[in-house]
Amino acid sequence: RNVIPHRHYHTNIGGKVPLGVMNKRKGLRIVVTGGAGFVGSHLVDRLIARGDSVIVVDNFFTGRKENLAHHFGNPRLELIRHDVVQPILLEVDQIYHLACPASPVHYKFNPVKTIKTNVVGTLNMLGLAKRVGARFLLTSTSEVYGDPLQHPQAETYWGNVNPIGVRSCYDEGKRTAETLTMDYHRGLGIEVRIARIFNTYGPRMCLDDGRVVSNFVAQALRKEPLTVYGDGKQTRSFQYVSDLVEGLIRLMEGEHVGPFNLGNPGEFTMLELAQVVQEVIDPNAKIEFRPNTADDPHMRKPDISKAKELLGWEPTISLRQGLPLMISDFRQRIFGELRDVSA
Numbered sequence: 001r002n003v004i005p006h007r008h009y010h011t012n013i014g015g016k017v018p019l020g021v022m023n024k025r026k027g028l029r030i031v032v033t034g035g036a037g038f039v040g041s042h043l044v045d046r047l048i049a050r051g052d053s054v055i056v057v058d059n060f061f062t063g064r065k066e067n068l069a070h071h072f073g074n075p076r077l078e079l080i081r082h083d084v085v086q087p088i089l090l091e092v093d094q095i096y097h098l099a100c101p102a103s104p105v106h107y108k109f110n111p112v113k114t115i116k117t118n119v120v121g122t123l124n125m126l127g128l129a130k131r132v133g134a135r136f137l138l139t140s141t142s143e144v145y146g147d148p149l150q151h152p153q154a155e156t157y158w159g160n161v162n163p164i165g166v167r168s169c170y171d172e173g174k175r176t177a178e179t180l181t182m183d184y185h186r187g188l189g190i191e192v193r194i195a196r197i198f199n200t201y202g203p204r205m206c207l208d209d210g211r212v213v214s215n216f217v218a219q220a221l222r223k224e225p226l227t228v229y230g231d232g233k234q235t236r237s238f239q240y241v242s243d244l245v246e247g248l249i250r251l252m253e254g255e256h257v258g259p260f261n262l263g264n265p266g267e268f269t270m271l272e273l274a275q276v277v278q279e280v281i282d283p284n285a286k287i288e289f290r291p292n293t294a295d296d297p298h299m300r301k302p303d304i305s306k307a308k309e310l311l312g313w314e315p316t317i318s319l320r321q322g323l324p325l326m327i328s329d330f331r332q333r334i335f336g337e338l339r340d341v342s343a
């Protein structure tokens with residue numbers, strides 16, 4: 001199949017075929033950058049399961065080989081230690097571009113590196129898509145809306161972002177990545193897709209990555225107080241990882257460029273989230289207030305009408321259903337044992 005000219009191969013297989021038919025087709029060659037991370041490893045599971053060959057490109061900044069260890073020995077998975085800030089030559093049909101730290105603690109750790117990853121890394125993956133005629137999907141973020149003045153946030157909203165703040169390496173980085181993606185599409189005819197992902201949680205999140213769901217779950221399991229930042233009245237909408245992966249695949253296989261919000265519209269204050277964690281893990285867990293971080297968005301909730309209408313997608317797992325699904329994984333990694341408190 002290497003002799004088939006790439007563009008033709010892609011056009012034959014590409015996104016206009018319904019998913020049911022796609023399952024019976026010959027496997028694609030797919031790059032997942034950031035595939036050793038939280039979301040990426042779940043995406044890789046789905047792609048491998050449906051018969052595709054996956055090349056993971058990851059520098060292991062926040063990702064771990066353990067997230068993919070269950071595929072080692074499978075010839076359809078290749079794992080390359082590589083930093084997307086450097087060019088790379090690969091021959092593939094699709095590129096899921098996830099490489100970028102997602103937790104505020106991680107992306108603020110080396111902000112210049114975060115910008116390089118978002119800008120130069122995305123440029124390199126678009127250059128790769130252009131050279132081989134692959135379809136390219138960018139995982140952007142709800143952070144492009146900044147501290148939003150419109151609620152809930154629809155894709156038509158342009159956002160309220162501080163360009164010189166401590167979060168801007170990430171949110172301005174992703175905004176530039178979206179710009180690059182659209183300019184490669186408009187100017188060079190590259191097939192692109194843009195997802196704006198809202199807060200997502202599930203098994204394999206880094207235990208101490210500083211994000212609120214992983215923090216509260218790890219704290220409750222360790223019998224430590226749940227750390228609520230600020231007054232705890234700020235809101236977020238939490239999506240279970242399998243819902244996100246389904247949305248990403250539908251977006252890639254579908255006909256629409258986007259951007260599409262992919263998130264769960266269920267909205268919670270951080271105090272309400274702490275209560276749900278208490279209900280599910282430990283009713284006696286204490287709450288401790290801490291100062292909030294700079295430029296923290298006050299509210300966030302996706303308007304997902306566009307994804308519902310054009311991708312036929314909406315989340316199926318509520319916070320109360322999803323939380324227990326990550327607890328046994330966290331228990332195992334914290335205590336080195338398998339005891340499921342949720343059962």
Ligand code: NAD
Pocket residue numbers: 033034035036037038039040057058059060061062063064082083084085097098099100101102103106117121139140141142196197198199200201206
């Ligand atoms: P993660 O930190 O678990 O995964 C990111 C992966 O990218 C890691 O494996 C990391 O090692 C790798 N990486 C980072 N910089 C790299 C570089 N320069 N070169 C190669 N690999 C690099 O985060 P995640 O939650 O899985 O997020 C995945 C993607 O989804 C990110 O692009 C993130 O911005 C986006 N996103 C996630 C969320 C969420 O709530 N999880 C929300 C919005 C957007």
Ligand code: UDP
Pocket residue numbers: 086087088089090123124125126127128129130131
């Ligand atoms: N690139 C890459 N892999 C490829 C093709 C390109 O990493 O297979 C990189 C390339 O090094 C460049 C970037 O992608 O830095 C943009 O490539 P493009 O061809 O669009 O631009 P140019 O090289 O002409 O600046």
Ligand code: UDP
Pocket residue numbers: 103104199210211212213215216227228229230232234236270292293296297
């Ligand atoms: N937060 C919190 N306690 C924590 C970690 C975070 O109250 O231990 C708050 C944080 O201030 C923010 C919200 O939870 O308002 C979501 O933070 P996270 O870092 O998970 O993601 P963000 O949506 O800010 O990217």
